Amino acid sequence: MSDNISRTARLRQLLRRGSEGSTAIEQAAGADPVPAAPEPVGEKAPPKRVCPRLPAWVFTLSGSDMQKMLDYSGVGNANRAVRREVPVADTIPPALTVTDYLAHRQRSVAIRLIMDCAEQHKPGSVLEFVRRCDADELRRVWAGTVGAEALIATATAGPIPVLALLAAELLDRAHRWQDLGELGRAAESVGYRANQLFREYVHADEIDARKAAWGQDAKVPHQQRI
Known part of the structure; x- marks a missing residue:
């Protein structure tokens, strides 16, 4: 009889331990999982088909030189032996209204605000130039400069979004300047x-190699004619 009682007591203890263990497991399963620390995600540059890359020397130019490059339209004789007529950077396009005229002038001020800032704040890429086409960003770059707020207000006043249009213009030009020939002609127009x-x-060496290749290609039809 005592053996049965002791066995029953031990069985109850085992059942009690089992129920306590299962309860602890259920509580642990029902608890909210501890969120894992997010993995660090590095910044990715936009692809070239969206935001092309340009050589760093382009962004060492002054605002006046950058405006000349943007204003270069590629009009002229394709023959390099003939001197091409390059458009004057300050040429005003046909203005339909006074607003159009003022927007063109605001564009010139905006280019200078972006390119003629302190050396450590100059844009170094197409993406940084586009980021500067924002009034708040320009205020940050020109903070502490006397009259900067008035200059930025002058470039951004009016109904036409001059800064946004300037960003789109540079992106369009940068895609064209991926061709070294186009970039070279635009640079030549600056000075x-x-x-x-x-x-x-x-x-x-690369230029000489290209000239040599062109010379060989040019001799073939000449020899055929002889």
Whole structure:
């Protein structure tokens, strides 16, 4: 009889322990899981088909030089032996209204605000230039400069979003300047400094190799004619 009682007591203890263990497991399962720490995500640059890359020397230009490059339309004779007529940077397009005229002038002020800031704040890429096409960003860059607020207000006043249009214009030009020929002609339209920077960017050996290849291609039809 005592053996049965002891066995019953031990069985109850085992059942009690089992029920306590299962309860603890259920409580642990029902508890909210501890959120895992998010994995660090690095910033990804937009693809070139959306935001093209340009050589760094382009963004060392002054605001006046950058405006000349943007205003270059590629009009002229394709023959490099003939001197091309390049448009004047300050040429005003046909203005339909006074608002159009003022927007063109605001564009010039905006280009200078972006490119002629302190050296450590100059944009270094197409993406940084586009980011500067924002009034708040320009205020941050020009903070502490006397009269900066008035200049930014001058560039952004009116119904036409000049800064947004300037960002779109640079993106369009940058896609064209992916062609080294287009970039070289735009640099030539600016003047000596931009032209020299372009020549330093394109390695001299590469230019000579291209000239040699062109010379060989040019001799073939000439020999055939003889």
